[in-house]
Amino acid sequence: MNRKAFAVVAILLFVNYQTLSVTIDASIPSHIKKQESESYQWIWEELSSAPSSIIGEDVVFWGESLGPYHNYTEISSKLSLLNSTFSEFVDLYSIGQTWHGRDIWCVKLTNETITTPKTEFYIVGAHHARELISVENCLYFIDKIIYETGFGLYENLLTSTEIYIIPMLNPDGLSIMHFYPEQRKNLRPIDDEGDNTTDANLDGFLDDELERIYFWNETSNISEIVQEDLDGDFMIAEDLPGGVDLNRNYGAFWNGTGSSSDEIDPLYRGPEPFSENETRALRDFMKQHFFNFALSMHSGIEAIIPPWGYNGTLPLKDEVEYNALMAQLKTLTLLPFWNETGSGYLANGVWDDYCYLYHDIICFTLEVYEAVWNGYFFDYYNPAGNSILTNCENIFDALVFMAEGPQLTYSNSLPSIAVESPRSPNQVFENYTIEWTMSDVEDSNLNCSVLVSVDGYSWTVLADNLIDETSYFWNVTDVQPGSYYLKVAVSDGENWITDVGDVRLNVKKEVEGSRFGFWLLAISFGGLAAIYIFFNIRKQKKIGKIWGREQSIDDQKEDSKK
Ligand SMILES: [Ca+2]
Ligand SMILES: [Ca+2]
Ligand SMILES: [Ca+2]
Ligand SMILES: [Ca+2]
Ligand SMILES: [Zn+2]
Known part of the structure; x- marks a missing residue:
């Protein structure tokens, strides 16, 4: 065995050992x-x-499960x-x-x-x-x-x-x-045949009447295409799945020759930037993250x-x-x-x-x-x-x-960030000052954003472009009562890092009505409490008497045993 072969075997053994040691x-x-x-x-x-x-469209052969x-x-x-x-x-x-x-x-x-x-x-x-x-x-x-x-x-x-x-x-x-493997776009309903409707057979389902579909021919054992006239307008295969090319629908350099204004085109950009639910969902997702x-x-x-x-x-x-x-x-x-x-x-x-x-x-x-x-x-x-x-x-x-x-591993170091307030259980009625600390080795002008979330998934931006600020005054007067996650994101101009506060901020609603209403309620509660205590004391006295009697009966029993 020459040295090269030995090295290869050694490496193989080592790799094998690694794999084995992992699995056991x-x-x-x-x-x-x-x-x-x-x-x-x-x-x-x-x-x-x-x-x-296999020969033919595998996915048509597999059907709805899409096989593997x-x-x-x-x-x-x-x-x-x-x-x-x-x-x-x-x-x-x-x-x-x-x-x-x-x-x-x-x-x-x-x-x-x-x-x-x-x-x-x-x-x-x-x-x-x-x-x-x-x-x-x-x-x-x-x-x-x-x-x-x-x-x-x-x-x-x-x-x-x-x-x-x-x-x-x-x-x-x-x-x-499984019946239209050439589909690239989403399924935005399109009026392919120009009859001013996207529901050609008027069954209430938009663009479901595909007049050109793939099927698996059991006899010839290959995928074939069938073209029909489902809506009886004497035009065959004019209704297609429709759709917008999602990767031509973003609001950046949207309208250009690298996309199409033709609804039938696989590169159809849509009627306007972010016209599609899918691209809007991803856009909004990005706005909530860093x-x-x-x-x-x-x-x-x-x-x-x-x-x-x-x-x-x-x-x-x-x-x-x-x-x-x-x-x-x-x-x-x-x-x-x-x-x-x-x-x-x-x-x-x-x-x-x-x-x-x-x-x-x-x-x-x-x-x-x-x-x-x-x-x-x-x-x-x-x-x-x-x-x-x-x-x-x-x-x-x-x-x-x-x-x-x-990039973080070979150039600019990340800022540090820590949400400092709130840090302990809390209740907030009118406003709250969210506080954090941050620093960076190389950079000044740290840029912060403050976000809140009820579920921890979907976030609302409270403030952004806070340069070198370490607090944010949140007026919660009109905020829905609830328990809020707080997130602060900071960028050094190169990279973002985020910190979610360790505790949630509990926004409570102030007692309904004016200050007069508050005092009226307070007095009512006070009065009720006084009446309750008065009767309770009387009740306890009665219970005390009964208890005393039972005690004496027990005592008698104890005495009789002696
Ligand atoms: Ca139509
Ligand atoms: Ca229909
Ligand atoms: Ca037709
Ligand atoms: Ca830095
Ligand atoms: Zn693609």
Whole structure:
């Protein structure tokens, strides 16, 4: 055995040992160890026997279940079970509803028992319905982080970071994959045939009369397309699923040649910026958070894409950082840079441009899969069932890299922040001064925002752009009584960090009416109390007498025993 071969074997043995030592480690913290009684299945367990590709549209063959891929119902129940099984690390909530009333799920991963300041990071999948693999990338990331944290691997990450994952921004579009695998957009009702209605058969359901659908032909054993005239207007296949391209609908460089004004076009930008429930939900979500980094998952090509989508140049202010991060992402994923793909098309109203322009988020679109066009949409955008896991594994390290806030480790240090008041149980009637302390090693002019929340998920901004302020006077006179979480976010100009107060602020309503009303009530209560005490004293005297008699009877019994 030569030295090189020996080294390889040694490494293999070491890697093998590492794997073994992980799987037999008995010291998994009980709070994260999967209980025998619980049925949560890790995604790699679910996909262990996923099928290989077939000729035709795989997803049409699989039908509504989407085969090894997760449909909306499966995702909803998987995430719900994840939340209840690993409740100290997982929260699940909806950031809004689609056109057809489906919840857009958001998973929050963090160590909920740690209340020290945290940075925020997020990943979003499935802007585009047919890019099913982007959902699996997100689900795999969630499962892997939780699973490995059981072995201590991502403990630090979840201690210092709130990671938000929205696996499926476009669940409506995904819901028609099994009979319309070419759908890219959401399901905004569109008057395709120009008859001034989006309910051609007048059954009350908008755009449900698809006159062109895919079906699986059992005889020829391949997917085929059927075109019909469901509404009897003698026009065949004029009614399509409709929809807006969500990744052309953001309010940043919205109206341009990198999108379409034609409703039928796959790149239709919508009637106005943020015309869609889905993009509005994500916009409002971003306004309530302070993300330093974010990723959006897509497929159809393989590429690492930074802003600006609208003109294809890198943002000047952060050009150095973008170049450094792209190099790292390339090493981790082996995906090419955007300008190496030869595609290089410009795009208007895209997610990346909005994130960077309005929220200063360092962000990338990761295009994670491409294939040679073979006539089938599913194959073009998604790996075969038995290759889903490999794709997710190849992408995973890049997601972790971004979640860890890479820039923070080699340049400007984060500010410190601590909400100081309130810190103990409290009741507030008219106003309250929220106080915090903060500092930064290199930077002055620290920029703060103060937010409140009733449920800890959806936040309202009380104040922003507070430069070097360390308190905020909150007038609660017109505030709904309740128990409020308080969050203060601070930026040093480079990065944000947030601290949620350790206790909630309890806003109470003052007694109804004027001061006269207050005294009237006080006197009434006082009077009632006096009457109550008077009668109670009398009652107690009576009880005392009875008690005395019983006592004497007992005494007699005791005496008779003697
Ligand atoms: Ca119509
Ligand atoms: Ca209809
Ligand atoms: Ca028709
Ligand atoms: Ca700093
Ligand atoms: Zn896409």
